[in-house]
Amino acid sequence: MQFLSSLASHVGNLCLRWKQFPYSHHFSSSPNSHSRGQLIDFLKKQGFPKSQAVSMVGRFPHVGSLDRPRTVVQLFRNLGFSDSQIRSSIRVLPQIIFCDATKNLEPKIRFLEELGFSGSALPKFLSKNSSVMSLSLKKRLIPSTEIIKTILSPNDENNKELVKVLSRCSWLLNRDPNAYLLPNIAYLKSCGIVGSQLAFLLKKQPRLLISEENKxxxxxxRALDLGFSVNSGMLAHAVHALSCLSEKTFDRKMKTxxxxGFSEDQTREMIRRAPGLVRCSTxxxxxxxxxxxxxMGIKRETLVKRPCMLMHSMEERVIPRVKVLQVL
Known part of the structure; x- marks a missing residue:
């Protein structure tokens, strides 16, 4: 009986605390319910379906006034965003409408404009990659872009290559550059992958630069096991090719x-001459x-010396040309 009495008292205390909790009635009689309704109406006016507007607002229980959402939307309109681009920006990063436009968004927007995202390029970029607005300008955006710019082309004043890479891979900015970009770049350089070879990897397989260093x-x-050597210009191409397929898939292609009739040594030699060979389908x-x-009766040794022949499209290039030559 004493146990039951104690349990009843404990439950009573929990109920009392729940009633005193400021958001316990959030969805019924919360003082924020009016503001939530206003925000839902605001999002509907921006073109969001009601169900989506309700879902988005549900993620932010502490909705205040509409001052910030209105200011953010107006900022986007002043920058030339279309209605669909505004919706896309909010959909990618809903919390963006609660940002302080002056303190938080405008400095980052100016930074992007200085990089080369000017005119229509800025709305096009942010409508798909508004998540970059959640990153720290000083700790993430500036240092990461400086590192990437140096790899691509330090003398590119207009940052054309940088804009192209970030437009395609804005997620390069998501991770701490000191934890991923810099250590990976240092390791690749220690292997002799520098200059244009490093730029090649950044353009072709940018995820390598923000992956775990052990990967x-x-x-x-694996490239070294195939016979590629450190400081070789082909090492970057080998790393790129191997990163595009699993070890299981690679083994299956080796077996092919x-x-x-190719020996293992011949196969390795072919891959060293044309690393992209392993990316071809079986x-x-x-x-x-x-x-x-x-x-055609071509000897196996010829293919070993010229493995690029296997990389051409057979249906669209090789076979049609062979037929033309036979006619001639």
Whole structure:
């Protein structure tokens, strides 16, 4: 009986605390319910369906006045955003409408404009990548873009390459540059991947630069096992190619060559001459080897010396040209 009495008292205290909790009746009689309704109406006026507006507002229980949302939307309109671009920006980062436009958004917008996102390029970029507005200007945006710019082309005054990369891969800015970009770049440079080779990797496989360093080391190790050497200009191409497929897929493609009579050493030599060979589909490799060796009678050793022949489109390039030559 004493236990039941104690339990009842404990439950009573919990109920009392729940009633005193400021948001316990948030969805019924909350003082913010009126403001929530205003925000829902505001979003509907921006073109959001009611269900989506209700869902978005539900994520922000402490809705205050509409001053900030109105200011943010007006800022976007002044920058040339279309209605659909404004909706897209809010949809990508709903909390953006609660930002202080003057203190938080405008400095970052000026920074992007100085980088080269001017005119219609800025709305186009932010409507798809408004999440960058949630990043720290001093700790994330400025240092990350400076690092990327240096890799691409330090002498590119108009930042054309930088704008192109960020437009396609704005997520490069999401991670702490001191924890990912700088250590990975330092490791790649220690392997002899510098200058244009580093720029090649950034453009072709940018996720490598913000991946865990141990993953990057695995790709380099696999490339070295294939016979690529540190400080070789082909190492960057090998790392890129290997990062595009799993070890299981790579092993399956190696087996395809072995099944067609190539030795392991010959296969490795072919990959060293043309690292992109491993990115070709298994069906394409089979078709190419069978056509060249069986239909054309080309020796296996020729393909070992010129593996790029297997990378051409058989249906659209090789076979049609062979037929033309046969007619001639």
């Amino acid at each position: 990057l080391r695995v790709y380099v190790s 060559f072995l099944d067609h 069906d394409k490799l089979k078709l190419g080897m069978e056509f060249y060796m069986e239909t």
